[in-house]
Amino acid sequence: MTSTETTNTERFDPQVHIHIKLSYQERLALKELATAQGISVETLLQQQIKQLITPKNPAI
Numbered sequence: 649m650t651s652t653e654t655t656n657t658e659r660f661d662p663q664v665h666i667h668i669k670l671s672y673q674e675r676l677a678l679k680e681l682a683t684a685q686g687i688s689v690e691t692l693l694q695q696q697i698k699q700l701i702t703p704k705n706p707a708i
Contacts, residue, residue, distance in 0.1 A: 678692070678693075
């Protein structure tokens with residue numbers, strides 16, 4: 649088994665810590681986006697991640 653594989657017996661940890669490298673300008677832009685929406689950067693990132701992983705409606 650490789651280090652990226654999991655077994656059914658392993659416990660799923662919903663708490664995930666992500667390290668993202670951003671330039672100063674990128675961090676500033678992210679902070680400005682969050683501030684404009686009245687939310688924290690963490691909340692903004694959580695919303696964006698949820699949008700990415702939520703299945704879209706299939707095309708009919």
